[in-house]
Amino acid sequence: MTARTLTTAPGGGAAGTDRPPPPRFAFDAFTWKEIAHLLLNLPASLVGFVYVVTVLSTGAFLTVTLIGLPLLALGLLGARQLGKAERARARRLLGLRIEEPSPLPHRGQDFLARLWAQLKDTVAWRTALYELIRFPWGVLTFSLTLVSFFVLWPVLPFLARAMTNVDRLLVRGLLSPSDELERRIAELESDRGVVVDTAAADLRRIERDLHDGAQARLVNLAMGLGLAKEKLLEDPDSAARMVDEAHGEVKLALQELRDLARGIHPAVLTDRGLDAALSSVASRCTVPVQVTASLPARPAAAIEGIAYFTVSELLQNISKHSGASAATVDVWRARDRLLIQVTDNGRGGASLDAGTGMAGLAERLGAVDGLFVIDSPPGGPTTVTAELPWRDRVEGPDSRHTGRRPEPQPG
Template sequence: MTTESDPLPPPRPALDAVTWREVLFLLLNLPADIIGFVYVVTVLSVGAGLTVTVVGLPVLALGLLGCRVLGTVERARARALLGVRMEEPRRLRRGTMGFWPWLWASLKDPVAWRHALYFALRLPWGVLTFSVTLTALFVAWPVLPYLTRGLTTVDRAMVRGLLQPSDELERRIAELESGRGVVVDTAAADLRRIERDLHDGAQARLVALAMDLGLAREKLLDDPHAAAKMVDEAHGEVKIALQELRDLARGIHPAILTDRGLDAALSSVASRCTVPVSVTVDLPARPAEAIEGIAYFTVSELLQNVSKHSRARSAAVDVWRAADRLMIQVRDDGQGGADVSSGSGLAGLSERLGSVDGLFVVSSPAGGPTVVTAELPWRPRQ
């Protein structure tokens, strides 16, 4: 009988939903680990044994892809029953990959090999956890919550250690692969734009010019006055064609940027804006050519947006270096409402900067003002 002076017994942990999910995970370890172990041993053994034939390496590669699938299922089980939060490893890039590049990438895939190691090591642990948990359900009920928590702590460590992305490097690889796709798409779009501008602009004008000069040559003896007039008209067409070519070259890479740097190039862009723009460039040296070009075209497109959409009375451009970053800020006092997520040109700028490890932030409340801040990695000019 307990009296008032007797010490209270220690509280017993409740068998809550978390404990029962852990119990279920531990009981499922054995069938899951048997399946994984048998699959890995069978596939790797058969694949390795067949390497003396032409089908050995493809079988091994397909087996490793299957290890990825098993790992996906195991991560889902850990998330659902243990509440483990983890990212998915990067996918094996396919795209336009041919058979041999795919085969090589699959055979050296570190994610698949870590998954194979996970299932190869799990069978003894699965037998142990299944046996201990099943026994504890009938003979060690009071300590069941403590027991399951200890066992699943080991499970969590194994899942995180072998089934989630191994380190920051894999995540960076995935980001860089995505960025490379953006760069390729952007370059292809720019090439199509240049081809279209040449075909519809300068090329068409030069074809017409050649025809006019041919007619003038035919009239040179019969009607010199008319021929001279046609030559004068052709001279005007030449000037227009040259201006179109200069504009096109400026859109590819302006000569002023190459010769005089960002300060002069951005001042030239600002002079063509429909609103007054102040430009301040404070850089200790010129950055790498690629970074300088991206900075120039970023400001150029932003000022075009100011001219077309902002209804601003003034704008300002500031460029400076902060530690290892090239900072760009473009401000205007217009109507605001610019939104990167709307699929406008701002989204394209954001993707371009992201592809070179840059940042792009837009603050544009309704009614203004609009402030666009961009960051690029600082790389010195070689």
Template sequence: MNASPRPGPSAPRDPRNPAGAATSVSDPLPPPRFAFDSVTWKEIAFLLLNLPVVILGFVYVVTVLAVGLGLSVTVVGLPLLAFGLVGCRLLGRMERARARALLGVHVDEPRPLRMGTLGFLPWLWATLRDPVAWRHALYFGCRLPWGIVTFTVTLTSLFVAWPVLPFLSRAMSTVDRAMARGLLQPSSELEQRIAELESDRGVVVDTAAADLRRIERDLHDGAQARLVALAMGLGLAKEKLLEDPEAAARMVGEAHGEVKIALQELRDLARGIHPAILTDRGLDAALSSVASRCTVPVAVGVDLVARPAEAIEGIAYFTVSELLQNVSKHSAARHAWVDLWRAGDRLMIQVRDDGKGGADVSGGSGLAGLAERLGSVDGLFVVSSPPGGPTEVTAELPWRDREFRRDAPIRR
């Protein structure tokens, strides 16, 4: 069968930012008239609800800041402040819904902050530095006087100055619209990009730490344990060399077998860090080697006229390697296909199989870890795997040219 067809134009570069730019769109409102139309009545309802809403928000924000900041020197202070800021985001969501329903103001929802797989401390730090939550706190903290004014003027005008109430409601609700757009909107593109890069840096750090722990565990439980047993065996053989040469020879033979096993484990460990074939011959040869170890036939197609940067090349290799391991373990497939090519400034990866499907990125699976790794370098990871198959995984990585290093060793 021929290699898998290449997909069309790539997906949007940043699926983790559904909110997009910090923009808000409001429906055009009709000019105020001496009439109580539906728009005017909605504005009046919004203005009358201002007082209970701003009292609730003001009390909450003041309490959260007072308790959280007051206890920030203790262990529980900063977590309380962080959860309080999460509550400010929830209040902001309700206020955006109220403004959307009664004022016709459509403000985009900000990108949520999730604890995810990064752990509590990275989430805590990101939440305490969240500009969206602090703007929401400012919104509810400064609106108490305005809420009192709008409630009083609107309620009084209903019985005293109702002929001009449409103009008054339009003027006061215009201020509310400006506040909602200014303080309840998502972060700007720059702020969102900074937050994403900080989150990505946390993913990279955690991934590197996990890899180091895995290497340490493999060395301790594998090669190191065998080398310790080898040293003990050689010591015993040395003691028996004169009194029982035959037993000593058997022990040396056993030690020789242990040396071979330890060397193989070290080679496997080195291959898991960065395989030599990838360094020497590139992705084509390295992925062909990985495909030969898969339990199903794999057709590999690599269409690259140049090699990408070492970091990008390594991520591409391990992405395909883990996907083919999933094919071997879970897919029940008969065939698989791997294709790599360059499309503009992106390195495209596609892995397909004709198995049973049902692969899911959610739920803390290995695919979720791959998606996080690719996201940490501004990549993209899309899985299409309906029940019954087939499964198609498409990944994108930013293309960076390989730099020539004068101090690079020459391999022979």
């Protein structure tokens, strides 16, 4: 079983799915659909033309008043709906597969930002242009189709094909999404939400760990030292024992803080890079892990961090769920991509919906234009491949001195 999460935008339709069959003298079902489309061109184009001329021109005329721009924005939203109806008609009657454009970004925007986004909506303006161009064409195609029923019946299938091909060109040129840029905007809007949600969840986890761990231990430490201070003169032996206990609490609190810091961003990753950091996390895995990292240089810090936490999560899953006796981690660069492959000889059966955090990893990688692939047949082995965009590391002014002062160890 293979689970894939690909951060790619949908295309305008599969190859060959919107190519009509060759016209024939016989009137087949597809030809009748084309004829129906041509006969509907007049009422549809009339509605669209009247709407565009009336609503948009009125809104543009009233821009000198307070209601002009909002009215124009509402008119453009209506134009979007006209475009949606025309794409649906083209899909049903012409067999033309056109993806819907991405919605306008409204998340977290105030009224003026939403208004400006609607006013500069290229999808709506192209739809308005389509309605203006199509009105005379709709009148022409309706008239020719109607006359051909009585005069040019034998060649009507060929005439219908020629006229609907012009309609297809108009729909593709003016009603389709604006290619890769439009699709990437939709992807980035979705990915931004994933990043924000993930960051919020991480902050809540850190707050919970501090509250339940080191913070509670330090509160107990402060109370113990306060009691020891009170007993220092009247019962020195008890005070000494309490100080010893406080000393132990300090050690535990420091260890908890180190573990928490490692979960945020480990020092070894900052100081020595991905190879050393992955070797460190592999040494804590309950399964023997062989790490191979072949990197000519260090990637950007953000990419390096995502790679580290991806491997860390996968090794935790191997420890908890795989039943494996050995695992491998391979990291290398292929052109402009950073590739990670984690393999184990466990029982297999891993998937994105198995409740092992795989879906969260796929979302994190997808948020940075990455790829996440699971190949885990029942019985194993399991191979997880992660792919990240390679971005060169930007060295700061202190990058030549990456070492850190050793942390003091409590005696």
